[in-house]
Amino acid sequence: MNVRKINELFSKELKVINMGLDSFADNLRREEVEVLQMDWKPPAGGDKHLIALLDKLDR
Amino acid sequence: MEQALLDKRARAPLLPTLVGAGVPSLTGWGEVVSAFSSAVNIRHSGGLLVSLVGDPRAMTYLSVCVPALFRNPKKRLVPGDRIRFDGHRMVTEDFVLDFPGRPTWQGTLSLKDVRGLEVSKVSLLKEALLLKGRAGGFLGLLRGNGTNNPFVDKAIQVLRGVQKAPSQAARLEALSGLVGLGPGSTPSGDDFITGVLLGEEALKLLLTTEAKAVADSREPMIPWSMEKEGLRVATDRTNDSGKTLLWQALQGHFPQYLIETVRSISDAEGKQEITEAVERAVSRGATSGTDALTGFLFSMEGGL
Amino acid sequence: MKKILVRKNAYYDSVFLMLATKALKQWPGIKEAVVAMGTEVNLGLLKEIGLLSGEAESAKPNDLVIAIEAETGDAAEEACRIAEEILKKKSHGGGEEEVRPASLDGALKIFPEANLVVISVPGPYAGREARRALNKGLHVMIFSDHVPVEEEVELKDLAQERGLLMMGPDCGTAILNGKPLCFANGVGRGPIGLVAASGSGLQEVCCCIDRMGGGISQAIGTGGRDLQDRRVKGRMMLMGIEALKRDPETRVIVVLSKPPAEEVAATVLSKLEDSGKPCVVHFLGRKPPGTRGSVRFSGNMEEAAAMAVALSKGEEYRERWRAPLGAEMARVAEAEVKFMASEQKYVRGLFAGGTLALEAVALFEEEGFRILSNVRKEPGLALRSPHRSEGHAIVDMGDDVFTLGRPHPMIDPSLREERIAKEAADPETALLLLDVVLGYGAHGDPCGPLAESVAKAKAQVAGRGGYLSVIASLTGTEKDYQNMAEQKKKMEAAGCLVMPSNYQAAVMALHVIRKVGAR
Numbered sequence: 095m096n097v098r099k100i101n102e103l104f105s106k107e108l109k110v111i112n113m114g115l116d117s118f119a120d121n122l123r124r125e126e127v128e129v130l131q132m133d134w135k136p137p138a139g140g141d142k143h144l145i146a147l148l149d150k151l152d153r
Numbered sequence: 154m155e156q157a158l159l160d161k162r163a164r165a166p167l168l169p170t171l172v173g174a175g176v177p178s179l180t181g182w183g184e185v186v187s188a189f190s191s192a193v194n195i196r197h198s199g200g201l202l203v204s205l206v207g208d209p210r211a212m213t214y215l216s217v218c219v220p221a222l223f224r225n226p227k228k229r230l231v232p233g234d235r236i237r238f239d240g241h242r243m244v245t246e247d248f249v250l251d252f253p254g255r256p257t258w259q260g261t262l263s264l265k266d267v268r269g270l271e272v273s274k275v276s277l278l279k280e281a282l283l284l285k286g287r288a289g290g291f292l293g294l295l296r297g298n299g300t301n302n303p304f305v306d307k308a309i310q311v312l313r314g315v316q317k318a319p320s321q322a323a324r325l326e327a328l329s330g331l332v333g334l335g336p337g338s339t340p341s342g343d344d345f346i347t348g349v350l351l352g353e354e355a356l357k358l359l360l361t362t363e364a365k366a367v368a369d370s371r372e373p374m375i376p377w378s379m380e381k382e383g384l385r386v387a388t389d390r391t392n393d394s395g396k397t398l399l400w401q402a403l404q405g406h407f408p409q410y411l412i413e414t415v416r417s418i419s420d421a422e423g424k425q426e427i428t429e430a431v432e433r434a435v436s437r438g439a440t441s442g443t444d445a446l447t448g449f450l451f452s453m454e455g456g457l
Numbered sequence: 458m459k460k461i462l463v464r465k466n467a468y469y470d471s472v473f474l475m476l477a478t479k480a481l482k483q484w485p486g487i488k489e490a491v492v493a494m495g496t497e498v499n500l501g502l503l504k505e506i507g508l509l510s511g512e513a514e515s516a517k518p519n520d521l522v523i524a525i526e527a528e529t530g531d532a533a534e535e536a537c538r539i540a541e542e543i544l545k546k547k548s549h550g551g552g553e554e555e556v557r558p559a560s561l562d563g564a565l566k567i568f569p570e571a572n573l574v575v576i577s578v579p580g581p582y583a584g585r586e587a588r589r590a591l592n593k594g595l596h597v598m599i600f601s602d603h604v605p606v607e608e609e610v611e612l613k614d615l616a617q618e619r620g621l622l623m624m625g626p627d628c629g630t631a632i633l634n635g636k637p638l639c640f641a642n643g644v645g646r647g648p649i650g651l652v653a654a655s656g657s658g659l660q661e662v663c664c665c666i667d668r669m670g671g672g673i674s675q676a677i678g679t680g681g682r683d684l685q686d687r688r689v690k691g692r693m694m695l696m697g698i699e700a701l702k703r704d705p706e707t708r709v710i711v712v713l714s715k716p717p718a719e720e721v722a723a724t725v726l727s728k729l730e731d732s733g734k735p736c737v738v739h740f741l742g743r744k745p746p747g748t749r750g751s752v753r754f755s756g757n758m759e760e761a762a763a764m765a766v767a768l769s770k771g772e773e774y775r776e777r778w779r780a781p782l783g784a785e786m787a788r789v790a791e792a793e794v795k796f797m798a799s800e801q802k803y804v805r806g807l808f809a810g811g812t813l814a815l816e817a818v819a820l821f822e823e824e825g826f827r828i829l830s831n832v833r834k835e836p837g838l839a840l841r842s843p844h845r846s847e848g849h850a851i852v853d854m855g856d857d858v859f860t861l862g863r864p865h866p867m868i869d870p871s872l873r874e875e876r877i878a879k880e881a882a883d884p885e886t887a888l889l890l891l892d893v894v895l896g897y898g899a900h901g902d903p904c905g906p907l908a909e910s911v912a913k914a915k916a917q918v919a920g921r922g923g924y925l926s927v928i929a930s931l932t933g934t935e936k937d938y939q940n941m942a943e944q945k946k947k948m949e950a951a952g953c954l955v956m957p958s959n960y961q962a963a964v965m966a967l968h969v970i971r972k973v974g975a976r
Contacts, residue, residue: 096620100700103572103596103622104675108636111564113586114577114600117165118639121897123221124168124938125636130568133557134578134586164901166938187468194468232468249901289475303491303502333496333518336478338471340494390497392518394468439471 165248171209171218171258175401177240179203185234186393191223193230194394197238202397205230205250210413214260214406215397217243219250260406262415267355269419275453277424281431282446290341290440291447304335308342312451325383332384332399333391341444343395346384347402348448351411356452410437411445458533460525461503461513463495464544467521474521477543484539486532487525495520561589575638576625577601583626584608591615591623599625599680600639606688609680613692622700623693628678629656629898632663635673640867640898643936647672649765650707652697654679654714657810657867657894658741658758660932661959662713665762667934668957671769674706684717684725691721695728702732709735709768711761715815716740726752735768737761741812742819758816759960789954790968793888797973798923801887804970805880806830806851807873809866810932810959813892814853817963821849824967831856846880849970851890867899874910881914881925887973888926889914890966892959893948895933895941904931904944908951915952926969927953930962 110129112119119131183195183203191207204216207223222230230245237244242251279295286292293305300306311330318324328346335341388399401407410433417430434442474492481490491508493499495516503509508524516522523540527533558564565571574590576583580603587597591612604626616623624631630653631638635646642660644667651673653659659676666673677700679693694712701707710732717725717740729736729752736752739761748754753774755761767774804821808814814832821828830851831843840850843858854866854873866872873891880886889911893903911927918925929948933941948955956962 095617095696095699097696097700097703099594099620100596100622100696101703104634104700104704104706106572106634108573108634109568109571111561111568111571111574111590111595112577113561113574117898118575118577118600120165120221121637123224127636128568130564130571131557132561132564133559135559136579136582166901168938186466187470189470289478303506304493304499307498307502330498332498333494334498334502336474336491336493338467338469338474338494340496340499342498390518392494392496395494395496395518439475441471 164244167219167221167248167250169217169219169250169252169255171212171216172252172255173212173214173216174257174259175214175406176203176217176238176243177252179238180240181238183236183238183243185230185232185236187232188230193222195236196393200393200396201400202393203238203243210409212258212260212409213398214258214401214404216258217250217252218258222248258409260401260409260412262351262354262358262405262407262412264358266412266416267358267419269421270355270359270415270453274418274421274427275450277421277427278418278431278446279450279454281424281428282435282443282450285428285431285435286443286446287435287440290335290337290444291345292440292443294345294447295450304341307334308345329384329387332387333395335444337439337441337444338392339394339398339438339441340391341440343391343398344441344444345448345451347398347407347411348445348450349452350402350448351407351415351445352449352452354405354407355415355449410434410442411449414442414446415449458527458530459508459510460527460533460537461508461510462523462525462537462540463513463516464521464523465517466519467494467544468519469521469544477540480543481523481525481536481540484532484536486528487536488528489524489526490536491522491524493522494518495522561586561593565593572596573598573622573633575600577639580604580626584612587612587623587625588615591619591621594619594621596622597624598622598628598631598638598678600627600629601625602627602681606682606686609682610688610692613683613689617692617696622677622696624678625680627681630659630676631678632673632676634675637897640894640896641676642667642896642932642934644676644934645672645936646674648674648706648708648769649711650674650701650704650709651676651711651713652679652694652701653677653712654681654683654685654694655741655812656681657892657932658713658739658812658816660894660896661758661810661813661816662711662739662762662765664932664934665759665958666766667936669762669766671762671766674704675701677701679714684714684721687718687721691717691725694725698725698728698732702734707734709737709765711765712736712738713758713761714740715812716743737764737768741815757820757960758812759958786965786968787972790965790972793924793926793954793969794972794976796924797887797926797976798884798921799976800884801918801923801925802885802973803846804849804851804888804890804966805846805883805886806890806966807876807880808851808853808890808892809855809873810892810894811853811855813894813930813932813959814851816959817890817966818851820960820963821851821967821970826967826970831858846883846886852876867894867903870900870903870906870910874906877910877914878917881917884921884923886918886925888928888966888969890962891927891929891953892962893929893931893933893944895931895937895939895944897938899939902939902944904939904947908947908953911948911953912951927951928956928962928966928969929953930956930959932959 113132113134119129122129181198183197186196187194193205195203207220293300315327318327331342388396414434421427478492496518573596575598577600580601583601590597629640644663677697683693684691730750739755764774828849829840915925
């Protein structure tokens with residue numbers, strides 16, 4: 095079981111991308127964690143069919 | 154709106170990293186008058202400006218350092234926003250700044266900030282200021298007359314009156330002629346007077362020690378019995394910014410960058426360090442740093 | 458030609474004013490431009506040089522005055538227009554807009570050093586975002602629930618392949634490198650590492666550890682289904698244990714979860730035994746079957762914390778944790794029961810944390826009481842309707858049935874306030890048992906409104922000639938922003954008994970109910 099990257103994370107500073115609730119990013123900033131808040135929107139306007147297509151292209 | 158600020162709904166708490174010691178004594182209402190990328194100025198109902206700053210180097214007796222505010226685009230304050238002061242904290246529509254338990258900032262000059270000040274360093278300060286100082290304010294005062302700048306010309310007039318005045322009280326009265334004078338969102342004259350008060354504070358401290366080299370040569374211009382009433386009254390003749398600065402300086406509280414500058418000069422071991430300290434100071438505002446140091450020199454040299 | 462502009466109550470930045478002045482002075486046809494605040498002395502000066510007129514004469518110190526002297530009338534007009542434009546644009550000062558990217562790719566362009574993505578977007582979308590993040594080599598925490606279990610399995614397989622953290626879905630709490638993620642408390646650092654399948658449970662254990670003087674190295678969340686669902690098989694739990702095994706800062710490992718499926722439990726326990734470090738396991742609501750080599754079982758969350766702290770100090774811990782001051786509790790219970798009306802019989806537990814509710818249910822059951830709740834699904838143990846308490850009842854108010862379309866009770870106390878009023882109106886209610894969770898993510902002042910409800914409820918019951926006993930615990934530390942001491946004071950002022958842990962609150966409640974029964 096390879097967990098090397100997890101242990102690496104433990105010895106580094108957290109650098110977080112927050113996708114969703116703003117308050118989670120606010121709280122991290124109070125703790126002096128570098129965090130980037132995303133302005134997340136459902137992809138393809140929420141159209142599930144389109145999303146499935148996009149995913150296929152991704153893979 | 155006021156009711157909204159008084160209700161008990163949950164607001165995000167923001168932790169100040171430093172609270173200027175003058176802030177917790179304020180109660181009542183304030184309104185945001187300007188908002189910049191790393192400072193927000195709030196006009197308290199008493200007429201003083203309280204600043205929220207992102208950088209501890211911008212601290213004053215009436216500032217609160219709260220870096221988190223400036224890292225978060227959602228928590229923007231804009232001119233017109235109302236703020237409630239209730240002694241323990243500041244409350245806005247979106248967040249609360251609690252003071253208890255947070256580190257306090259005084260902004261007073263102490264012996265360790267001045268003990269290395271001596272005549273030679275003061276000369277080096279003058280040289281550095283002439284070299285690095287920013288024009289547009291009162292730097293012209295260092296250069297003598299014939300400046301072609303109406304503000305500087307006026308200031309020279311006032312200062313001649315100060316030097317000629319027959320008594321300390323009269324000198325003080327005369328100095329107040331600079332209040333509100335000059336360009337800048339804080340008039341240059343107010344920065345200059347702050348520098349003068351800083352210099353007088355430094356001299357007072359030096360006279361209480363062995364290092365009297367600078368102080369020996371002259372009597373302090375501003376009486377130490379705190380007879381600054383003349384100046385205090387004059388502060389009504391300038392804008393909020395200037396009034397706030399002078400109000401603090403008259404009580405012996407100075408902005409962080411000025412204390413840091415004096416300390417650097419005092420600790421400096423050579424010309425290079427003094428020049429660097431001056432460079433840092435003159436980058437404040439447009440000409441604030443330059444004007445304040447000019448005032449400081451005026452005090453230290455007993456005239457320009 | 459002279460022109461003067463006045464801008465009232467101007468608060469411009471000095472540098473801007475200086476640049477504006479320069480720009481004006483350099484404008485073709487301009488002889489002189491003065492930009493300054495309308496202070497007495499400045500106005501006096503302007504007058505002296507003949508540049509004061511019109512409305513500028515009554516300008517105030519906080520007004521900005523722009524005085525222009527030009528060669529021609531046109532030049533003056535032009536310059537004024539420009540000045541107005543410049544000032545209008547800058548009337549609110551500077552301030553760069555912070556960039557908020559809309560996609561993960563965009564985010565990584567700006568922030569390539571990112572190493573963790575926290576996802577709290579709606580469940581149906583959370584999975585694909587997590588997959589992209591894992592594929593980009595980032596660790597992931599999914600706070601969202603309603604992610605299909607098949608997706609969870611895929612994600613955890615992917616995470617395993619890449620050796621990354623995949624905490625969640627439905628992972629509400631984690632503490633990595635001493636930093637709280639989502640719902641978490643401020644806890645000191647130390648050598649105790651935790652892997653937990655329960656958010657509020659993890660919070661409770663961490664807070665107890667902090668209270669007892671211990672510290673946390675890492676607290677990894679696995680998400681609620683990790684050990685419960687046979688298909689997920691404890692994948693994240695096993696990775697978490699492995700990482701803690703290899704972490705030099707971790708000297709004690711604590712595992713916390715609802716009782717796992719049998720074969721999953723076996724895998725987890727043998728992994729713990731292999732870790733070479735002392736371990737404490739708490740399977741909520743299940744009596745411990747003794748020890749297994751270096752693995753010790755605790756009987757409740759507070760005990761798990763106590764054992765971990767003792768082990769982290771190199772001490773052995775053999776005692777079954779008993780709530781201290783049993784005699785003291787009995788005495789207090791006596792006083793609580795004294796003024797109750799004869800119809801008052803039942804305990805009504807109203808919990809915001811599901812795991813905290815489960816602990817209370819388990820304790821009462823252990824002591825032989827029949828408790829109805831919405832944490833047990835088996836017939837005979839489940840409330841017919843979670844909205845209506847019957848007999849001794851303990852309700853997890855964070856359950857979906859309550860939170861659809863409403864914020865979770867940890868964030869918004871009003872849900873519980875309504876229920877408290879309802880229970881107070883029931884003449885058979887003798888005792889309310891409550892949990893309050895502090896820390897990040899939770900309400901800014903949960904005890905404010907809660908204490909008010911409690912006071913109202915007590916008054917209501919007293920008005921009928923009875924007495925309502927209210928017992929609560931606070932899950933938090935003094936590092937939490939709500940100010941734990943203040944929160945406690947508020948509850949106590951309302952007449953609530955505040956206990957130091959969820960377990961002790963349940964024990965205190967037991968004492969009261971026993972006394973009620975003994976009347």
